[in-house]
Amino acid sequence: MEKKLSQMKYEEKGRIKKIDQSLRTQIAGMGIREGKEVEMMTKQPIKGPVVVNVDRSNTSIGLGLADKILVEVEG
Amino acid sequence: MRKILLMGQANVGKSVIFNRLAGAHVTESNYSGTTVDFAKGRMRLDHEDVEIIDVPGTFSLEPKDRAEKVAVKMLDEEKDVLVVCIIDSSKIERGLYLALEIIEKGYPVVIALNMWDVANGGNIKINAKKLEQILGVPVVPTVATRGEGLKELVLKMKKTAPAEIEKIMEKVGMKSGTHN
Numbered sequence: 421m422e423k424k425l426s427q428m429k430y431e432e433k434g435r436i437k438k439i440d441q442s443l444r445t446q447i448a449g450m451g452i453r454e455g456k457e458v459e460m461m462t463k464q465p466i467k468g469p470v471v472v473n474v475d476r477s478n479t480s481i482g483l484g485l486a487d488k489i490l491v492e493v494e495g
Numbered sequence: 496m497r498k499i500l501l502m503g504q505a506n507v508g509k510s511v512i513f514n515r516l517a518g519a520h521v522t523e524s525n526y527s528g529t530t531v532d533f534a535k536g537r538m539r540l541d542h543e544d545v546e547i548i549d550v551p552g553t554f555s556l557e558p559k560d561r562a563e564k565v566a567v568k569m570l571d572e573e574k575d576v577l578v579v580c581i582i583d584s585s586k587i588e589r590g591l592y593l594a595l596e597i598i599e600k601g602y603p604v605v606i607a608l609n610m611w612d613v614a615n616g617g618n619i620k621i622n623a624k625k626l627e628q629i630l631g632v633p634v635v636p637t638v639a640t641r642g643e644g645l646k647e648l649v650l651k652m653k654k655t656a657p658a659e660i661e662k663i664m665e666k667v668g669m670k671s672g673t674h675n
Contacts, residue, residue, distance in 0.1 A: 449504070449555030451589030476617065477586045 421493050426470060426486035428460040432493055440488035450479050458491060497545045498573055499538075499652065502566065502597065503581035504590060505552030508609040510534070511639040512581060513549040516649070533565070541653050554589070556596045570597070577652060581607045584614035584621060584636070594630075599660040604632045605651050611636040611644070629666045631658035 422437060436456045439447070451474050452458075461478055462471040469480040481489075501509045514521070517536025534549040553566040570578070578597050582590030587608070598604050608614075608623060627634040633651035637644030 445555070445557050446559065449553075449557075449589060449592050451586065451592070475586060475588055 421495065422490055423493060424487055425458070425472070425481070425489040425491050426483055428458075428470075428472075428491060428493065430460055430463065433457065433459045434491035434493035436489060437492045438490040443485055443488055447481070447485065450481075451475055451477070452479065452481070452489075497540070497543065498576045499540075499545055499547045500550050500570060500573065500576050500578045501548065501581060502550045502570070502578055502593070503552060503609075504554050504583070504586075504593060507552070507581045507583040507586075507590065508639045509552065509581050510549055512579070512607065512609065512637070512645065512648075513547065515639060515642055515645055517547050533569075538649075540649065553593065555593055556600070570600070570602070576602065577655065578602045578604045579607060579648070579652065580604050581609050584608045584611050585617055585619055587614070587619070587621060595660070595663070598630065598632065598658050598663070601657050603655045603657050605648065605655050606630070606632060606634045607639075607644070607648055608634060608636045609639050612638045612641075630663055 428434060436452065436454050436458060439454055456474055459473040460470065461473050464470070467483050469482050470486045471478050471480045501513050503509045513534060513536065516538050520537040522535050533551055536547050537544055538547050548569070550566045550569055551562040553563040556567050556570070558564040558567045580594040580597055582594060594604065594606055608621060614621060623634045623636050633655050635644050635648045635651055637648060639645065
């Protein structure tokens with residue numbers, strides 16, 4: 421199933437399927453690219469950032485960015 | 496005076512390496528027009544005094560905030576510099592992204608694979624020699640907090656030269672112009 425990174429639930433795992441062209445260079449330096457496995461660690465309230473685990477390290481991403489990243493999740 | 500820029504992402508140990516290399520010869524500076532501080536120091540390299548600068552952490556060379564802007568501006572303004580790119584070995588992929596960006600700009604680079612002990616403890620195996628062959632720049636494993644690898648890092652600083660990004664791409668089997 422495909423969903424936005426911002427829609428992933430706590431502890432949900434998935435693989436990054438598509439990243440909007442507009443932010444590709446912006447987040448590549450954070451180790452986030454298509455094909456990478458991600459796990460949702462925390463979501464902050466009031467439109468706060470999401471924290472995902474990529475390559476065993478936690479990275480926080482603004483909700484606006486997370487909206488533009490598509491993830492394939494299991495189930 | 497020749498300059499050495501210490502660059503890397505946030506929390507990779509740039510300042511620890513800086514303090515080890517510069518010792519007591521440190522002055523704090525405020526980069527004009529911003530509130531971002533960086534530190535300058537001096538060290539001896541090849542019987543010569545060189546200036547060593549602790550650049551604010553940046554994820555990439557496309558700045559996203561003021562600290563990153565300072566980092567990128569410092570690199571752009573200095574043409575005759577040596578860059579020591581510090582990478583957290585346990586997060587090597589994203590560190591290499593920045594390293595490749597700096598190499599692509601044509602600067603002579605030495606890579607410090609810092610927190611080598613943390614990577615090994617987490618069962619991450621890195622073939623530094625192979626990486627060195629692929630990138631064409633010196634790659635030195637370090638544990639800055641214990642001072643390990645820093646002597647070799649300084650030795651390698653004397654020997655580095657700019658590498659060609661096209662050659663790196665050939666070695667990993669990419670054609671020029673196909674990367675993004």
